[in-house]
Amino acid sequence: MLGVHFMMEKGWHIYWVNPGDSGQPPSFNWHLPSGFTAGDVQWPKPERMQSSPTLADYGYHDDVLLAVRIQAPEFLNINGGDLQFSVDAKWLICREVCIPDKAQLKLSLPPGTDNANSATAKLFADTEKTLPAPWPRTWKAKLESQTSNFVLTIDAGKPINKAFFFPLNPDQIDNPSPQLLRVQPRGAAIALRKSELLTKPLARLSGVLVLGDGSAYRLDASSIAAKAVK
């Protein structure tokens, strides 16, 4: 794993993969030794930041590690000297104002050794715990489309008292609108106001569901015809 660790001063934030109504997610261009490949950014669960009744963004405050999985080639010459890794990172950081910034970060690692120091290892391990988990196999999620809202119904086999849905794609739900949750014996129904930019029916709604206890799950709910709900 390689990651870019953002340590922000109080009040500043950067953005999630879907930044919400304003902002821009960080971007990374990795330069790797021959044969190495980098995976996608592993985005920790985001926070919602509402700056006015009509504006809400998704991102991170304080401290966040944005990591990617690096795949080493099957055969690696361990006598070829240190391996050079670098990344061109670009990000937008905002408080009341926004500043676009960039950096080229470099790392040199000897092949064949586990170079992780304990502080870094802990940072990666702690970050791992903030990544949304796969959707539990026994849980169900369905999406019903109404005139102005989607209703996302979760069957988790137990009541859900508190939850927040973060949409992976922009232009599907209205970010600043309150998400209204109704507890059910086996989960919850959450009303999400449709985005004004949503012009055609939505087949699936993907995102991250964060529950009251902080646990987060990757959700992919397929849409059902409204008449199927009786």
Place this chain on the structure above:
Amino acid sequence: MKKFRYSLATVGVFALATFALAARVGEPAPDFTSVDNNGKQQKLSDYRGKYVVLEWHNQGCPYTKKHYESGNMQRLQKDWTAKGVIWLTVISSAPGTQGFVTPAQENEYLQKMNAVPTAVLMDSGGTLGHLYAAKTTPHMYIIDPRGNLIYNGAIDDHPTSDGSDIPKSKNYVSAGLTEALGGKAITEAATRPYGCSVKYKD
């Protein structure tokens, strides 16, 4: 199950009430009166019969700077006002926030940047911004001669603050005005605006 459906319907009504004012493409654009950079009242309905562009602006925002320091926005203002389009730049930054300016400061800026909007609306109270649910700077709207909103969204298809992206970008405002003035419906009439958040007082 009946009770469940009833509750969800109630939920829908509550959410609807909060956002009844937002400007929607295909519907009449909300009318407004606002004071401009020369102390003159500007009323949207006075421009019936003409196309009107609304441009949300914050001179300190990196995304606004992208389009002003490159001359892109000024070029759009010049080209389209020459064709009879009314171009209203709107500043909704609250006093003490980024982008708030006095009329004198704004006039100085317009001169320095060679910007040529028809007028700049001084909306530091955010009334006009909230009326149109303007989210970002820039955030662009086009209103047709009958007063209907025909475009709501981004200035172009490259949501970055990097001016070098402009030559390879599709400008939605130019594309929309070209189609509209040619008697056609706008192909991409609603897009996701990008930029800094509008610096409202609340």
